[in-house]
Amino acid sequence: MNTTDPTAPARHPEHVVVLGAPHRAAPSALGGKAARLDEMLRAGLPVPPAFCLTTEMFDGFLRDTGLAEKVRDADARTAREAVLATEIPQPVADAVVAAYAEMGRPRVAVRSSAVREDSGTQSFAGQHDTVLDVCGDDGLLDAVRHCWASLWSDRAAAYRAGDGTPGSIAVVVQEMVHADVSGVLFTVDPVGGRAHRIVVEACQGLGEGLVSGRVSSDFFVVDDRSLEVTEERVRYKVTKCAPLEPGRIGLTKVDAAARDVPCLSRGQLGELAGIAVRVRDHYGCEQDVEWALRDGAFHLLQTRPITTARPAADGAAGTAGSPYVTEQPEEIRTGTLWSRMDIGEIFVGLMTPLGLSFARHYQQHVHRDCAAALGVRDTGDADRHMGYLQGHVYLNISYGAHLLGQCPPTRDQRRFTGRFVSEEVDLTRYRNPFGTFPAGLEGTRSTVFWLRHTAREVADLKARAQRMVRSRLYEFDRARRLDPTRMSRRELRAELDRYLGCFHDAHVGYMPYYINAFGFYGVLTELCAKWLGDEGHNLQNRIKTDMSSLRTVESAKEIWAVAQAAKDAPHVLRIINDEPLERIERALRDDAEGREFWDRHMEPFLRANGTRGHQEMELTHPRWIDDPSYVFQMIRRYSADGFSIEDILRRSSGYHDTSGQVLQRLPLPKRKALETVIGLYRLCSELRETTRMSMITTIWLIRNVVYEVGRRLVQAGVLHSLDEVAYLDFEDVRRYLASAGGETEVFDRGRIDTARRLHDHHRRLPEPPLAFIGEYDVTAAVPPVAAGARLTGLGASPGRVVGRARVVEDLVWQADEFQPGEILVTRYTDASWTPLFAIAGGVVTDVGSMLSHSSIVAREFNVPSVVNTRHATQVVNTGDLVVVDGAAGTVEVAEG
Amino acid sequence: MDLLSLAKNVTRRTGKPVTDLLTATRILGTPRMPLLLALSKGFVEPVYRAAFLSSAAGSGILRRLAERPCDPGSLAEALQIGERDTPRLRTWLEMGVTLGDLGRSDGRYRLRSRAAKALAQTRYDTVAAALEEVLRFHVPVLLDGPRMLREGRRLSLADQDGTVIARSSRVVRPLVERAVARTLDTSRAVRLLEVGCGSGVHVRYAARLNPRLSALAVDLQPDVADQAARNVAEWGLTDRVEVRQGDLRTLDVQPQFDLVTLHNNIYYFPHDERVSALRRARALLAPGGMLLLTTSCRSGNSGLEALNLWFEYADFGGPLPHPDELARQLETAGFRDVRADRLLPGAPFHAFTGTRAGVPA
Incomplete structure (x- = not known):
C-alpha cells in the first residue's frame, strides 16, 4: 500500500464500510442493498460477511479521475465505456484491497447497490449488475468498475425514465457462498395468500439457476406455527448452477444420488422456516428471502418485503381463473370446456412470457385461417379460440366444437370434444354454452363451403405437401446464409414480416393434415368397433404406417448414420466424446477433419432435422441447429458399443402386423372401405409429419430474429443476458423493429421485470389441469396424491415390458445417460425425443394422448407405451423396476 | 435516305415553293444554293419543329394551350418568366406559328398542328420525352462526334439529365x-x-x-x-x-x-x-x-x-x-x-x- 506519498489525496477508509460493524455512514451512502444487508447483520441473522464501497467513494472516483466532466453530458454508452476504461486511482484501489484482505481474500460476489433501489413504490430488482465468484485483487477492482459502469446501463436508465440524472451508486462486496443447495422462501403463500403457509423453493447448487429458470426445483410448504412440512413436491433434478472454474458459473450435472431426493431434509426445512419467522418478526411484514445452504449451515443472501401484490390473473383476463382474454357473458365463462391436451404438441407445459405473447400472436393472426383451412366457413371471434391460465395455453374446446359443427364430419360435437378431454373432467352435465351451429340457410352455406373446400384439398393433398417442403428448404437455405448481426433494423423487420408470413402459411397448410390424420383415425376406430367387434379391438393402434416414410422416425436413422460416420473417423469421434458439449461445434469446425465431417454429415443432417427442438412454439427453446448438444449426446449414445440400428429396425420390422388377416374375414365392400380409410390415415400421418417440419422451421426463422433483437438489447444494456429474452413481449419486438427509436423507448424495463415476476409466480404454482370446465381455482386445487405403486393411463402402444426406469427431466443433459432398453419416464415428449425412443424399452409419460406425436412414433418403433399417467415422474424413481403394459395402459413399480 | 431523294420528296409535297426555289436558283446561279434552300423547308424545318415541340411539351406550354388559348402574358406568368422577358417569349411563340404548330388569333395562341395536339396529351408524354432525349443526347453526339474525338473529350454522367432519362425510359x-x-x-x-x-x-x-x-x-x-x-x-x-x-x-x-x-x-x-x-x-x-x-x-x-x-x-x-x-x-x-x-x-x-x-x- 502506498501510504508514503504526501501528494496523494487522503485515503478513503471512511468510504469503505464493513457491514454490521459500527460505522457512521448514512443509509443513502450505502444504497438499498447494502443498507438492507447491514440491517440484517445487525439483527443477528446469518448473513455472509460483506463490506460496502459507499456512494462517496464513487463520487470521489469520478471527481479525481476527471470522469465527472466527461460523463456529464455523454450518452449512456460513452459514459459506460469511459468508466470501464479508467483505472481506479491507487489510493482508492488500496482502500478496497485492504478491506478485501481483511476479509481474508475469499471468493466474493460483487453487486451494485443503487441509491434509489427498493424505494418503496418500485422494485429495482435487476437494475444494476452483479459479478459472481470474483477472486484476486485485480479481479475485484475490475468487478467494482463494472458495477459502477452499470449506473449508465440502459436498463438503469429505463428505471429512471423521467427523473433525470443517473445519481450515484454504491457497491457491495460479499463473501460468496458456494452453496450446496439454494432457494427462495416466501413467508406467505403466493397462491391466494393462504395463511400459515411458508413456501420454500429449493434447487441444487447456486440460486442463479433457479432465477433463470434453467434448473428444476423442489417445492415445500411449511406451517409457520408448528414448523412442520405440510406439502412437498420433489422434482427430478438433473442440472445445477455451480462455478465450473474460478469466475465462470455454468450448468453442471447433479450427482445421480441427489437427483431423486428432496434438496432439504424436514429438519432443515424447519430450521429455515424458523429463521424466516425471525426475519418476518424483525421487519414486521411478509418477506421474500433468498437463502443458501453450505456444509449444513444456512446463509441469508437477501430479504425484501413482498411488495408485489399477488399477481392477479394472466393479464387481460377479466376474472382470475378464467382463461378468456376478453370479457365474456357469465354462462359462457362458467360453461366453457378448456383443454391443453397436446394442442399442436407445441403448446404443452408452462410457457415463458415471450412464448405466451407469441401464442397470442398466433391466436390473433393465424388460428382462424387454420380453421378456414379445415373447411370452416364462419371462423368466429379470434379472441375466443384460445385462452391462458397460469402461463399455460388452452384451447377453447366448446367454441371449437361449436364452429366445427359447420363441417359434416364434426357435426356431432362429441367427435371433437372427446379427443381433448382427460378423465378428470366429468362431461355428464356439460352443455356447450355456444350451442350447436345453426342449421337452415347458414348451415347449408357452411356445408357447401366445406364440400368445395374439401374437394379442392383432396385433389391437391400431395402436391401441396411437396410445395411446402420446397418452400421450407428454400427458406432454410436462405436463412442459413444470413448473418443477422450484420443486418439493419429495417432489414430485420423485413425478415420478421417475411417469416411471420411463412409461419402463417405453413401453419395453415399443416392444419388439414394434422386434423385429417386424427379424423381418419376416428373413422377407423368406429368402423373397427362396428364391423370387427372384439377382433377389431385396438386395430387402429396395431396398423403400422410405412416406417421409412415418417419424417421423425427418419431423424433417428439419420442420427444413427451421422454417428456411424463419426465412428469411422476416430479423431472426430474423440472430439465429440471428449469436448464439453458447448464447445464441440467450434472444435469440429476448427479442425480439418472435423470441418469435413461437419460439412459432409452434420450440415445435411441439420438441414433435414435441425429446426426441431422441444415444445417448438416456445421461442426460447433452442433448436438442434442452435444448440446441437442433444445431437452430440445422441451421437455419443449411438456410437457407444452394445447395440446397432439393426437392433432397432429388427424390433420394428419384426413386429407382426396382423391387421391384414383380420380384414380378410370381412366382406369385400367393407374390407375395401376399411383399407381405403387405413390408406388415407397413413397418407395423412405421413404428410402431417412432412408438413410439420415446414411449420416448425418457420418458428425457427422467427426465433432467429427475436434472438438477434435480444442480442442488441443485451448490447444496449437493456437486458442482463440473453436468458432475459424470455420476458420480452413478442409485440414489443415487432414494434421495435418497425420503429427507429431507442431500445428503451420500446422496451420498458418495468414491464420486463413484471413479466419475470409473473413467470416466477407461475412456476411456483401447481400445474393447472389438462382440461376443465369454466373457471379453475388454484387455491382449491388439491395436489394429486400418488395412488400407490400402480399407475393408470392410456395405452398408446401395445406390448408388455419389464425394465429399469429412467426419469428424464432434461433431454439434453440426460440423453447420454440413457441405457438401451430402459423405460423412459418423463412428463411429456414431442418429436425431438424420437432418437431416444429408438433405444427405449418402453415409454411412460405424465401427459399425452393416443394421437400424440410420441404415441404414433412409439407405435412405429414398437415400443410399449403408456401416456397420460399424470404423475409417473413423481411416483417412479430412476432405477425402479417397472412393468409397462401398453395394451392395458398400466404401469406398475415391481421393485422400488 | 440520301439528300437528292429527300429533295425530290420535298418537291412532291410542296410544289409551289419549290417552283419558286428553282426560279431563285436560276437567278442566283450558285450551284450549292438550291440544295441549301431545299433543306430549309424539308430537312431543317422538321428539326426546328422537333426542338420546338419537345420544348413546348416539356415546359408544359402545350398542355396549357390545349386547355384554352393563352396570351403570352398569362403563359409567362404560369412559367414564372419575368415581365421583362415576356416579349421574348412572344417571339418564341411566333416561331411556333411560323412552323405551323401554333395558331394565333386576338393575340392569343392556340394549338394548330396535329403533332402539337397529340403531344399535349398526357398519354403521349413518353413520346415527348423520347423526343427530348433524341434532341438533347443523340443529336449532340452525332453533331460533335468527330470533334470530341479530336479534342479527346468524352461525355460524362453529368451530361445526362436524370429527369429526362427517367421520363423517356417510360417508353x-x-x-x-x-x-x-x-x-x-x-x-x-x-x-x-x-x-x-x-x-x-x-x-x-x-x-x-x-x-x-x-x-x-x-x-x-x-x-x-x-x-x-x-x-x-x-x-x-x-x-x-x-x-x-x-x-x-x-x-x-x-x-x-x-x-x-x-x-x-x-x-x-x-x-x-x-x-x-x-x-x-x-x-x-x-x-x-x-x-x-x-x-x-x-x-x-x-x-x-x-x-x-x-x-x-x-x-x-x-x-x-x-x-x-x-x-x-x-x-x-x-x-x-x-x-x-x-x-x-x-x-x-x-x-x-x-x-x-x-x-x-
Missing part, C-alpha cells in the same frame, strides 16, 4: 412491367433488390403485384435516389421499400434477396465489368434466387444505335449488349438456367433471367 415501361409480371412470384413473400431504381416506378409495380414484397432500391446518383425516396413516401410504400444511394459493386448487404432486378442500366457498366457486376448481383441472391435484367439490345434500329453511340462516347458505361453475348456473360457470372426473351416480337427489348443454384438436396 419501355410496359415491357419492363411485362417482364416483372412474368418473373415475380406472387404466392409468397419476396425480398427484392432493384439496382438503378430511377424514379422507383418498377419497384412500385412489383410491390403492387405482390403485397408481401419488400424491397431495397438503390441508385448510383444521390439526387435520383432522393427523388425515388420521396416518390416511395408519396406512394405510401415507405414501410416496404427502402431506398438507398448505392453502387451494386460495393453494396454491403447480406444475401437476402429472392429477386435482383436491373432495368435499362446494364449499359451503364463498361463491357468488361459486366461479368463482375453480375457476379456481385448473384452473391446477393439467396440460393435459388433469381436475377431479372431488362435492356434494349443492339438491333440496327437507328434510335438504339444512337443510344449505343452515346455510350461509346461516354467516359462511363459501355455499348448496348448483344443478346447472345449478355447471356454468355450471365453464365460466366455463375447463373444457371439463363434465358434471354424478347418481350415483344420484333422489338429489340429483352428480358434476361438466371438463377443462383440452390443447395443440392
Whole structure:
C-alpha cells in the first residue's frame, strides 16, 4: 500500500464500510442493498460477511479521475465505456484491497447497490449488475468498475425514465457462498395468500439457476406455527448452477444420488422456516428471502418485503381463473370446456412470457385461417379460440366444437370434444354454452363451403405437401446464409414480416393434415368397433404406417448414420466424446477433419432435422441447429458399443402386423372401405409429419430474429443476458423493429421485470389441469396424491415390458445417460425425443394422448407405451423396476 | 435516305415553293444554293419543329394551350418568366406559328398542328420525352462526334439529365412491367433488390403485384435516389421499400434477396465489368434466387444505335449488349438456367433471367 506519498489525496477508509460493524455512514451512502444487508447483520441473522464501497467513494472516483466532466453530458454508452476504461486511482484501489484482505481474500460476489433501489413504490430488482465468484485483487477492482459502469446501463436508465440524472451508486462486496443447495422462501403463500403457509423453493447448487429458470426445483410448504412440512413436491433434478472454474458459473450435472431426493431434509426445512419467522418478526411484514445452504449451515443472501401484490390473473383476463382474454357473458365463462391436451404438441407445459405473447400472436393472426383451412366457413371471434391460465395455453374446446359443427364430419360435437378431454373432467352435465351451429340457410352455406373446400384439398393433398417442403428448404437455405448481426433494423423487420408470413402459411397448410390424420383415425376406430367387434379391438393402434416414410422416425436413422460416420473417423469421434458439449461445434469446425465431417454429415443432417427442438412454439427453446448438444449426446449414445440400428429396425420390422388377416374375414365392400380409410390415415400421418417440419422451421426463422433483437438489447444494456429474452413481449419486438427509436423507448424495463415476476409466480404454482370446465381455482386445487405403486393411463402402444426406469427431466443433459432398453419416464415428449425412443424399452409419460406425436412414433418403433399417467415422474424413481403394459395402459413399480 | 431523294420528296409535297426555289436558283446561279434552300423547308424545318415541340411539351406550354388559348402574358406568368422577358417569349411563340404548330388569333395562341395536339396529351408524354432525349443526347453526339474525338473529350454522367432519362425510359415501361409480371412470384413473400431504381416506378409495380414484397432500391446518383425516396413516401410504400444511394459493386448487404432486378442500366457498366457486376448481383441472391435484367439490345434500329453511340462516347458505361453475348456473360457470372426473351416480337427489348443454384438436396 502506498501510504508514503504526501501528494496523494487522503485515503478513503471512511468510504469503505464493513457491514454490521459500527460505522457512521448514512443509509443513502450505502444504497438499498447494502443498507438492507447491514440491517440484517445487525439483527443477528446469518448473513455472509460483506463490506460496502459507499456512494462517496464513487463520487470521489469520478471527481479525481476527471470522469465527472466527461460523463456529464455523454450518452449512456460513452459514459459506460469511459468508466470501464479508467483505472481506479491507487489510493482508492488500496482502500478496497485492504478491506478485501481483511476479509481474508475469499471468493466474493460483487453487486451494485443503487441509491434509489427498493424505494418503496418500485422494485429495482435487476437494475444494476452483479459479478459472481470474483477472486484476486485485480479481479475485484475490475468487478467494482463494472458495477459502477452499470449506473449508465440502459436498463438503469429505463428505471429512471423521467427523473433525470443517473445519481450515484454504491457497491457491495460479499463473501460468496458456494452453496450446496439454494432457494427462495416466501413467508406467505403466493397462491391466494393462504395463511400459515411458508413456501420454500429449493434447487441444487447456486440460486442463479433457479432465477433463470434453467434448473428444476423442489417445492415445500411449511406451517409457520408448528414448523412442520405440510406439502412437498420433489422434482427430478438433473442440472445445477455451480462455478465450473474460478469466475465462470455454468450448468453442471447433479450427482445421480441427489437427483431423486428432496434438496432439504424436514429438519432443515424447519430450521429455515424458523429463521424466516425471525426475519418476518424483525421487519414486521411478509418477506421474500433468498437463502443458501453450505456444509449444513444456512446463509441469508437477501430479504425484501413482498411488495408485489399477488399477481392477479394472466393479464387481460377479466376474472382470475378464467382463461378468456376478453370479457365474456357469465354462462359462457362458467360453461366453457378448456383443454391443453397436446394442442399442436407445441403448446404443452408452462410457457415463458415471450412464448405466451407469441401464442397470442398466433391466436390473433393465424388460428382462424387454420380453421378456414379445415373447411370452416364462419371462423368466429379470434379472441375466443384460445385462452391462458397460469402461463399455460388452452384451447377453447366448446367454441371449437361449436364452429366445427359447420363441417359434416364434426357435426356431432362429441367427435371433437372427446379427443381433448382427460378423465378428470366429468362431461355428464356439460352443455356447450355456444350451442350447436345453426342449421337452415347458414348451415347449408357452411356445408357447401366445406364440400368445395374439401374437394379442392383432396385433389391437391400431395402436391401441396411437396410445395411446402420446397418452400421450407428454400427458406432454410436462405436463412442459413444470413448473418443477422450484420443486418439493419429495417432489414430485420423485413425478415420478421417475411417469416411471420411463412409461419402463417405453413401453419395453415399443416392444419388439414394434422386434423385429417386424427379424423381418419376416428373413422377407423368406429368402423373397427362396428364391423370387427372384439377382433377389431385396438386395430387402429396395431396398423403400422410405412416406417421409412415418417419424417421423425427418419431423424433417428439419420442420427444413427451421422454417428456411424463419426465412428469411422476416430479423431472426430474423440472430439465429440471428449469436448464439453458447448464447445464441440467450434472444435469440429476448427479442425480439418472435423470441418469435413461437419460439412459432409452434420450440415445435411441439420438441414433435414435441425429446426426441431422441444415444445417448438416456445421461442426460447433452442433448436438442434442452435444448440446441437442433444445431437452430440445422441451421437455419443449411438456410437457407444452394445447395440446397432439393426437392433432397432429388427424390433420394428419384426413386429407382426396382423391387421391384414383380420380384414380378410370381412366382406369385400367393407374390407375395401376399411383399407381405403387405413390408406388415407397413413397418407395423412405421413404428410402431417412432412408438413410439420415446414411449420416448425418457420418458428425457427422467427426465433432467429427475436434472438438477434435480444442480442442488441443485451448490447444496449437493456437486458442482463440473453436468458432475459424470455420476458420480452413478442409485440414489443415487432414494434421495435418497425420503429427507429431507442431500445428503451420500446422496451420498458418495468414491464420486463413484471413479466419475470409473473413467470416466477407461475412456476411456483401447481400445474393447472389438462382440461376443465369454466373457471379453475388454484387455491382449491388439491395436489394429486400418488395412488400407490400402480399407475393408470392410456395405452398408446401395445406390448408388455419389464425394465429399469429412467426419469428424464432434461433431454439434453440426460440423453447420454440413457441405457438401451430402459423405460423412459418423463412428463411429456414431442418429436425431438424420437432418437431416444429408438433405444427405449418402453415409454411412460405424465401427459399425452393416443394421437400424440410420441404415441404414433412409439407405435412405429414398437415400443410399449403408456401416456397420460399424470404423475409417473413423481411416483417412479430412476432405477425402479417397472412393468409397462401398453395394451392395458398400466404401469406398475415391481421393485422400488 | 440520301439528300437528292429527300429533295425530290420535298418537291412532291410542296410544289409551289419549290417552283419558286428553282426560279431563285436560276437567278442566283450558285450551284450549292438550291440544295441549301431545299433543306430549309424539308430537312431543317422538321428539326426546328422537333426542338420546338419537345420544348413546348416539356415546359408544359402545350398542355396549357390545349386547355384554352393563352396570351403570352398569362403563359409567362404560369412559367414564372419575368415581365421583362415576356416579349421574348412572344417571339418564341411566333416561331411556333411560323412552323405551323401554333395558331394565333386576338393575340392569343392556340394549338394548330396535329403533332402539337397529340403531344399535349398526357398519354403521349413518353413520346415527348423520347423526343427530348433524341434532341438533347443523340443529336449532340452525332453533331460533335468527330470533334470530341479530336479534342479527346468524352461525355460524362453529368451530361445526362436524370429527369429526362427517367421520363423517356417510360417508353419501355410496359415491357419492363411485362417482364416483372412474368418473373415475380406472387404466392409468397419476396425480398427484392432493384439496382438503378430511377424514379422507383418498377419497384412500385412489383410491390403492387405482390403485397408481401419488400424491397431495397438503390441508385448510383444521390439526387435520383432522393427523388425515388420521396416518390416511395408519396406512394405510401415507405414501410416496404427502402431506398438507398448505392453502387451494386460495393453494396454491403447480406444475401437476402429472392429477386435482383436491373432495368435499362446494364449499359451503364463498361463491357468488361459486366461479368463482375453480375457476379456481385448473384452473391446477393439467396440460393435459388433469381436475377431479372431488362435492356434494349443492339438491333440496327437507328434510335438504339444512337443510344449505343452515346455510350461509346461516354467516359462511363459501355455499348448496348448483344443478346447472345449478355447471356454468355450471365453464365460466366455463375447463373444457371439463363434465358434471354424478347418481350415483344420484333422489338429489340429483352428480358434476361438466371438463377443462383440452390443447395443440392
